[in-house]
Amino acid sequence: xxxxxxxxxTITVKIPADDSRERHVCEACGSxxxxxxxxxxxxxxxxxxxxxxxxxxxEPRHGFWTLxxxxxxxxxxxxxxxxxxxxxxxxxxxxxxxxxxxxxxPHAEQVHLFxxxxxxxxxxSAGEESLEVALFDEQDIPWNDLAFPTVKQTLEWFFxxxxxxxxxxxxxxxxxxVLRTEKI
Amino acid sequence: xxxxxxxxxTITVKIPADDSRERHVCEACGSxxxxxxxxxxxxxxxxxxxxxxxxxxxEPRHGFWTLxxxxxxxxxxxxxxxxxxxxxxxxxxxxxxxxxxxxxxPHAEQVHLFxxxxxxxxxxSAGEESLEVALFDEQDIPWNDLAFPTVKQTLEWFFxxxxxxxxxxxxxxxxxxVLRTEKI
Ligand SMILES: [Zn+2]
Ligand SMILES: [Zn+2]
Numbered sequence: 001x002x003x004x005x006x007x008x009x010t011i012t013v014k015i016p017a018d019d020s021r022e023r024h025v026c027e028a029c030g031s032x033x034x035x036x037x038x039x040x041x042x043x044x045x046x047x048x049x050x051x052x053x054x055x056x057x058x059e060p061r062h063g064f065w066t067l068x069x070x071x072x073x074x075x076x077x078x079x080x081x082x083x084x085x086x087x088x089x090x091x092x093x094x095x096x097x098x099x100x101x102x103x104x105x106p107h108a109e110q111v112h113l114f115x116x117x118x119x120x121x122x123x124x125s126a127g128e129e130s131l132e133v134a135l136f137d138e139q140d141i142p143w144n145d146l147a148f149p150t151v152k153q154t155l156e157w158f159f160x161x162x163x164x165x166x167x168x169x170x171x172x173x174x175x176x177x178v179l180r181t182e183k184i
Numbered sequence: 185x186x187x188x189x190x191x192x193x194t195i196t197v198k199i200p201a202d203d204s205r206e207r208h209v210c211e212a213c214g215s216x217x218x219x220x221x222x223x224x225x226x227x228x229x230x231x232x233x234x235x236x237x238x239x240x241x242x243e244p245r246h247g248f249w250t251l252x253x254x255x256x257x258x259x260x261x262x263x264x265x266x267x268x269x270x271x272x273x274x275x276x277x278x279x280x281x282x283x284x285x286x287x288x289x290p291h292a293e294q295v296h297l298f299x300x301x302x303x304x305x306x307x308x309s310a311g312e313e314s315l316e317v318a319l320f321d322e323q324d325i326p327w328n329d330l331a332f333p334t335v336k337q338t339l340e341w342f343f344x345x346x347x348x349x350x351x352x353x354x355x356x357x358x359x360x361x362v363l364r365t366e367k368i
Contacts, residue, residue, distance in 0.1 A: 001189040001190075002189060002190060002191075002192075003187055003188065003189055003190070003191070003192035004187065004189075005185040005186060005187055005188075005189050005195075005217075006185075006186060006187070007186075007187070008186075008187035008192040011189075018312070021257065033189075034255065035258055036222045036223065036255055036256055036257070036258065037223060037256055037257075037258060038220045039220065039221065039223065039295065071218065071220055072220055072221055072295075073205065073220070073221075074219055074220065074221060074290075074293050075290050075293075076290060077288035077290060077361050078286065078288055078295060079288075079359075098356040098357065098359075099286060099356070099357045099359065102262065102283060104260075104261035104262055104263075106258075106259050106260060106261060107259075109258050109259075111223065111256075111261075111262060128202070166354075169354070170350075170353070170354050170355045170356045171354045171355075171356065172282040172283070172354045172355065173282065173283045173357050175263075175282075175283065177261050
């Protein structure tokens with residue numbers, strides 16, 4: 001941020017009087033422009049024993065597989081955003097269940113939230129941001145061609161919890177921080 | 185947003201070619217300035233049978249009681265943010281436990297996340313944003329003087345779950361959307 005979005009004056013980066021962190025401050029109009037992490041909301045769409053994945057038609061990670069997910073929009077809830085992204089990217093209508101995973105990605109200034117989701121029918125289709133969409137059995141998951149560490153970790157947790165029976169009762173949200181150095 | 189933070193040109197509100205929502209677009213430099221909900225992260229600081237609350241020294245809701253919470257900062261995780269806010273507002277060092285509640289507040293463009301937290305010692309003190317800080321037994325909670333619906337709902341869930349024993353095992357995150365019309 002170089003210019004004030006309110007008045008177009010040049011922004012100063014400084015610690016405001018009653019603060020402890022550097023902020024983007026406009027000394028012309030007095031506004032402070034805070035910056036905060038963004039939420040990426042998505043789902044684990046389940047049909048029977050299979051999970052629905054999308055192959056990305058956009059950068060970053062064009063051509064790699066992901067769970068349907070995207071930035072949460074103003075005016076919607078986390079679960080509504082997860083359902084919307086699932087429909088937009090994978091053409092699938094889902095019943096959103098409990099929050100399953102929360103992964104912090106501080107270096108990307110993001111928080112990733114994935115909900116368990118049940119597909120009502122085996123209907124799906126590639127949205128504009130997907131090259132293809134497919135249902136996968138656990139043994140067919142393209143582990144080496146996944147798009148993001150948060151997707152890989154969420155799928156690893158999911159299959160382990162499904163095997164142990166943990167998904168059949170209440171569970172704590174699976175959560176950890178993703179390091180900048182993590183690769184798929 | 186009236187002016188482009190990158191180039192100071194006047195912003196146009198329009199639906200970009202590959203999008204379905206109105207965005208803040210700069211036709212001079214081509215940038216699109218997305219707006220997303222912000223996370224408010226906090227804790228339920230527990231010492232024995234008591235919960236720590238802060239009385240707000242700032243607006244909104246000056247003078248009303250709240251759980252320690254505030255906006256998540258860039259570069260931190262949700263749980264680190266919850267611990268930081270608990271120390272800044274209540275002077276309490278806590279061990280952060282599992283995520284307990286997630287409340288969407290779409291009309292405020294916020295998501296509120298509260299973690300269970302254990303106070304290591306009964307030490308606390310009012311930070312700059314608090315008039316006073318105190319440990320409360322359930323029967324002494326100032327229900328009519330709470331600052332926000334998300335705090336009230338989180339405390340209601342917490343005491344119900346503690347009474348039922350649900351806190352002693354794994355649990356789904358308690359979650360709902362808060363309506364614009366909700367009052368304390
Ligand atoms: Zn300004
Ligand atoms: Zn511009």
